[in-house]
Amino acid sequence: MSSPLHIAGAGLCKVFNRRQVFSDVQFQVSQSERLLITGRNGSGKSTLVRILCGLLTPSAGSVVIRWGHEVQEVERPGVIGLVAPYLQMFEEFSAIENLQLAASLRGYPFERGRAEHLLGRVGLDIKRKDAVRSYSSGMKQRVKYAFALLHRPPILVLDEPMANLDADGVAMVREVMEEQHQERILVVATNDLSDCPRADAQVNLDGRT
Amino acid sequence: MAFRIAVGLWLTLVVILSLSLPMVARPEHWYDLPIVPGLEEKARILFFHVPTAWLSVVGFLLSLVYGVRYLRRRDPEDDLKSATSAGIGFLFCVLATVTGAIWARFSWGTWWNWDPRQTSIFVLLLIYGAYFALRSAIEVEEKRGTLAAVYAIIAGVTMPFFMFIMPRVLSSLHPEPILNTQGKIQMNATMLILFLSSLAGFTGLAYWMWRLNVRMEVLLHRHHGQSGA
Amino acid sequence: MAAPEVIRGSWLRSVGAVFMKDWRAELRTRYAVSALLMFVVTTIAIIMFSLGSEEAPADVLSGMLWVVIFFGAMSGLARTFVVEEERGTAMTLQLLTTPGAVYFGKLLFNLVLVFGLNLVTIALYGLFVNGFIIRTVSIFVLTVVLGSAGFAAAATILAAIIARASTKGTLYPVLAFPVLLPLLLAVINATRLASEGAAFSEASGEFQLLVSYIAVVIAASTLVFDYVWKD
Numbered sequence: 001m002s003s004p005l006h007i008a009g010a011g012l013c014k015v016f017n018r019r020q021v022f023s024d025v026q027f028q029v030s031q032s033e034r035l036l037i038t039g040r041n042g043s044g045k046s047t048l049v050r051i052l053c054g055l056l057t058p059s060a061g062s063v064v065i066r067w068g069h070e071v072q073e074v075e076r077p078g079v080i081g082l083v084a085p086y087l088q089m090f091e092e093f094s095a096i097e098n099l100q101l102a103a104s105l106r107g108y109p110f111e112r113g114r115a116e117h118l119l120g121r122v123g124l125d126i127k128r129k130d131a132v133r134s135y136s137s138g139m140k141q142r143v144k145y146a147f148a149l150l151h152r153p154p155i156l157v158l159d160e161p162m163a164n165l166d167a168d169g170v171a172m173v174r175e176v177m178e179e180q181h182q183e184r185i186l187v188v189a190t191n192d193l194s195d196c197p198r199a200d201a202q203v204n205l206d207g208r209t
Numbered sequence: 210m211a212f213r214i215a216v217g218l219w220l221t222l223v224v225i226l227s228l229s230l231p232m233v234a235r236p237e238h239w240y241d242l243p244i245v246p247g248l249e250e251k252a253r254i255l256f257f258h259v260p261t262a263w264l265s266v267v268g269f270l271l272s273l274v275y276g277v278r279y280l281r282r283r284d285p286e287d288d289l290k291s292a293t294s295a296g297i298g299f300l301f302c303v304l305a306t307v308t309g310a311i312w313a314r315f316s317w318g319t320w321w322n323w324d325p326r327q328t329s330i331f332v333l334l335l336i337y338g339a340y341f342a343l344r345s346a347i348e349v350e351e352k353r354g355t356l357a358a359v360y361a362i363i364a365g366v367t368m369p370f371f372m373f374i375m376p377r378v379l380s381s382l383h384p385e386p387i388l389n390t391q392g393k394i395q396m397n398a399t400m401l402i403l404f405l406s407s408l409a410g411f412t413g414l415a416y417w418m419w420r421l422n423v424r425m426e427v428l429l430h431r432h433h434g435q436s437g438a
Numbered sequence: 439m440a441a442p443e444v445i446r447g448s449w450l451r452s453v454g455a456v457f458m459k460d461w462r463a464e465l466r467t468r469y470a471v472s473a474l475l476m477f478v479v480t481t482i483a484i485i486m487f488s489l490g491s492e493e494a495p496a497d498v499l500s501g502m503l504w505v506v507i508f509f510g511a512m513s514g515l516a517r518t519f520v521v522e523e524e525r526g527t528a529m530t531l532q533l534l535t536t537p538g539a540v541y542f543g544k545l546l547f548n549l550v551l552v553f554g555l556n557l558v559t560i561a562l563y564g565l566f567v568n569g570f571i572i573r574t575v576s577i578f579v580l581t582v583v584l585g586s587a588g589f590a591a592a593a594t595i596l597a598a599i600i601a602r603a604s605t606k607g608t609l610y611p612v613l614a615f616p617v618l619l620p621l622l623l624a625v626i627n628a629t630r631l632a633s634e635g636a637a638f639s640e641a642s643g644e645f646q647l648l649v650s651y652i653a654v655v656i657a658a659s660t661l662v663f664d665y666v667w668k669d
Binding site for chain 3 (some may be wrong): 332335339347358359363364370373374429
Binding site (some may be wrong): 050054055056057067071072073075077079080081085086087088089090091092093097099102104105106107108109 | 445446447448449450451452454455456458459462465466514525526527528530531532533534535536539648669
């Protein structure tokens with residue numbers, strides 16, 4: 001039985017300024033599965049993550065997302081949620097305003113109730129009105145989770161999922177990961193294998209240049 | 210090899226002839242050139258100015274075409290060709306500006322008077338300058354080619370407007386080109402042949418320079434690729 | 439988990455969100471607006487001091503007005519793209535929305551910014567610069583409206599280009615001047631006609647040029663913006 005939700009990468013390679021980061025990477029992930037991307041620092045994990053999310057064009061190869069039909073580029077924002085160290089929030093705005101932007105920039109209506117609930121769930125104070133700029137790095141990471149989860153993304157991509165988080169935060173992330181894994185797709189890129197103990201598919205970028 | 214020698218000989222011949230053939234009021238012999246009233250001997254600049262102006266525009270258009278090709282195919286050689294075309298176009302644009310200023314001095318006494326043609330060539334010079342300034346401000350190869358091509362497109366698209374607005378702004382001091390409208394050719398056959406030969410010769414020279422530069426750039430590019438990590 | 443019927447959001451809402459984000463950020467900090475206002479005030483003060491009590495001829499004054507506007511635009515219109523690069527939020531926008539929505543949202547922002555800026559510039563210029571008189575108001579009003587739109591159109595795509603380069607500030611006027619030159623000539627000419635009291639129809643050539651310039655630049659920008667914006 002083929003699942004309606006599916007992401008596949010084939011023949012992916014990336015060259016930056018004549019230096020090859022990786023070549024011939026492929027993966028296939030279906031609904032209720034996890035993809036784990038591993039590799040040393042500098043092996044290109046974040047590059048692969050960005051290509052997967054449509055933020056970077058590969059030098060060769062392609063990423064195809066299916067959700068019933070083949071997902072077009074203009075639809076990709078609605079399908080992907082990303083948490084990464086290099087994904088910046090809009091720091092001049094407050095947390096709730098960032099969530100508002102997460103909805104309205106995608107062209108979706110903003111559900112304030114759900115947004116506030118989500119902020120509570122990731123461990124943030126919903127009454128806080130000051131700009132994200134003043135938050136600690138741990139809190140910024142929590143904002144990023146709320147930001148990514150607001151539209152219930154079928155594909156959740158986490159690059160260094162536990163970065164900057166305390167024990168509570170780590171527990172929250174494990175819950176999120178478990179929930180995502182139930183019915184949707186989870187992609188985790190990390191150095192630390194304990195972040196994602198079980199994986200259905202794996203890409204190891206070491207020694208791929 | 211043969212091409213290079215042919216172009217060299219051709220241009221040398223053209224230059225010698227354009228500077229030496231007599232200009233008489235009533236051309237009788239086949240080698241006589243007509244006198245252009247007001248310019249007389251100094252009209253010889255025509256043989257040099259017009260080809261350089263022509264090539265500076267061609268250089269820009271070629272740069273644009275290769276730029277668009279680069280956007281679609283992402284082949285680095287297209288970007289190299291785009292940059293080379295711009296480089297040669299820029300060179301000829303400088304020459305055209307200088308020869309144009311000389312012509313202006315001969316015709317109207319001042320080196321520069323902001324008439325439509327002189328201003329146009331100056332604007333083209335500015336566009337070339339901006340193009341190269343942009344290229345040198347971007348380090349990532351792929352981005353450099355992309356953004357330069359995009360700028361060439363935007364500049365190219367606004368250039369025609371310049372042609373429309375200029376006549377409304379200033380009355381033109383540029384003499385009616387003596388080889389344009391149907392029937393109004395005030396050149397005699399000899400002059401026309403010499404003029405077209407000069408055009409062909411300079412185009413040949415530019416083409417040779419272009420090809421040489423492209424070959425060199427492609428080799429450099431490949432060599433870098435192999436020696437880089 | 440079943441596929442939904444519609445994944446993509448409303449494009450208009452996205453455009454509005456891009457605009458509102460920049461607008462609200464600007465309202466809060468007022469960085470750009472105050473700097474721009476100071477720039478305009480200072481420039482006009484310099485012009486006043488240079489002129490003294492002399493009255494320059496109409497065409498010179500028309501030209502100078504648009505020179506001030508040009509440099510005001512160069513100071514302010516690149517900001518909307520440059521701050522995204524500086525703050526690292528360009529990638530966030532790429533993740534959340536389509537390039538088209540980003541372009542039109544920021545074009546809209548620049549339109550509003552340049553209109554506001556020009557109104558202030560013209561008001562100050564008219565009040566304080568000797569001898570600047572507009573006799574045919576209709577020509578002048580349409581010139582300002584179309585000229586501002588033209589500035590916004592050209593400035594926005596060029597801002598997107600230089601935001602990806604390294605020496606942004608100095609590069610911007612260098613790239614912008616040849617592209618804006620036809621626009622500048624048209625608006626300067628039209629302003630001169632307006633201050634000489636010409637009939638409205640005399641400026642129709644300029645207006646036609648301005649309208650087609652705006653259309654062509656926006657059309658070309660929408661075609662190439664994807665290449666500039668995407669990595």
